[in-house]
Amino acid sequence: MGRIFALLLLPLLLFGGSVKPFKWNNGESLLTFLERKKLPLSIYYNLDKDDQKLTEDIPYSANCQMVLDNKNLIRQILIPVNDELQLQIYRTPKKRYAMQVVPIVSEQYTETLYVPIQTLPYDDILKATGSKNLASEFVKMFKGKVNFRKGFQKGDPIILVYTQKYRLGKPFSMPEVHGAMVEINGKQVTVYRHTDGRFYDAKGGQYEKFLFKIPIRNPRITSKFTKSRYHPVLHRYRAHLGVDFGARPGTPILATGDGRVSFAGSSHGYGNTIKIRHSNGLTSLYAHQKSFKKGIHNGSKIKQGDIIGYVGSSGLSSGPHLHFGMYDGSTAINPLSVMKKTTEGFSGKERKAFIAIRNKMDRIFKKALQSKPIRKPYLNFHETYYVDSETFKPKPF
Known part of the structure; x- marks a missing residue:
């Protein structure tokens, strides 16, 4: 700068x-x-x-x-x-x-967490790490696969392998889970994150029970999701917290999944926008619409595939397209990471890549079961910092 x-x-x-x-x-x-x-x-x-x-x-x-x-x-x-x-x-x-x-400015570390179940997995993970985000992520991953309110015995192990970012010595943002395992009465249930950002079981079946679909027919992606990129010509940092689909004005926009409209209105940047809250806790966003389908309003109940509006260029838009966003709480995530795959399972190079990930996680799980590592508490800095705008590095006050 x-x-x-x-x-x-x-x-x-x-x-x-x-x-x-x-x-x-x-x-x-x-x-x-x-x-x-x-x-x-x-x-x-x-x-x-x-x-x-x-x-x-x-x-x-x-x-x-x-x-x-x-x-x-x-x-x-x-x-x-x-x-x-x-x-x-x-x-x-x-x-x-x-x-x-x-x-x-942040640092990140990949950590392996071993926790024996004492009460409920959410409570045990929260007590061990102080991270509500990590506890919630674990519960979401196994929802519909494991009933944590019955069937397990005290002492059954939980293992999580994840990357956590730290800012000024304190954890921040959502952790990225690479793999997780829970052993219930001697039976192991595992989940693995593939390179596409989705979670799969040991056989390569997609783990997420609630799956979304692309919100436009014959999709043409014109801009992908990115949290940060540095523009080499403008010498500025950019982010695009959604996926843009190029389409003709008036092209129908489809609900990506069942849910209820939490917002239908206009904003300065996104123009005519609809947000849908889904039963798995995620919220989808559809921006720059020309108009909404008649009858769509706050509180409307929506089914997957319903037409909710039409492609336009309202708001701060350089041309007709659909800006499609996905949020976990208020945190933007890559919408394509939760989309339903067109084909089930893996083949060829993709299968080899998944097997390599699965085998690596299994080795980590086995080692953690043997060593039962005790987790060190998060670092805790008490100094106050500001950010220098030339170096972008934190400096003590």
Whole structure:
């Protein structure tokens, strides 16, 4: 980044200042936030279209930071958009406010968790790790396959292999589970994440009971999901938290799965948008629509394959297309990772890749069953940090 974007926080270190953590309000837009903090709305309107749309994906309850100087003047605000990028609002040397998208500095570690069941798997994993996300992920993975309220005995082992990101020594974002095993009365039930992001059993059968379908006929992907990419020409960070399908205006949009409409309305960035809450806890989003199908409104009950609207280019759109998003809570995930495969099982190179993943996880499971590793507690840093806008590295206050 050029020095024009640099946030000069050295005076704060010399003359005092403070960092105030806060959580993003559920449903609050960036424009509303700026108004509430008495910051100029030009911060938003000076962004390009892609970054304006990115502000609509701020997770609710995101852990944000506000840096104040000794006169209680806002010098910097950090707002995470996902686990890789954050919005940085900062005061320039010319005493104006600006905003840019910068990477989140983090470390990640792959960990193996061994937990003997004492009460319920969710409670036991939560007690061992302090991570509600990891406990919830485990329960979702085995839902419909294992009844954890009966059938198991105290001491039956749970093993999870996962990658967790850490920010300033503390875990953040959703963990990425690579494989999991539970042994009930001597019988092992296993699940493996393949390279496509989906979970499968030992025979290669797709594990997810609730499967989605592509929301448009004859799909043509024009932009894929990505949490972060660096544009080599613009020298800026980008993200696209959904999948774009190119289509003619008026092309019917189909519900990806059964559910209920949680939002049907308009936003500045996504234009005419519908959100559907599904029974497995995920929410699908359909943006830039020309119009909704007659009768679609908040609370409408939807079946998979129902027409819910029509392709358009409303909102911040450069042409007719469907922006299709998928969210776990308020966290954007790759929609294609939960789509139903056109064919079951694996063949050829894909089968070899899956077998290699399965064998590696099985070796880890076997080793963990033998060694029964005791998990070390998460690191816990008490220092306060800010992010230097030139190096993007955390520095102590």
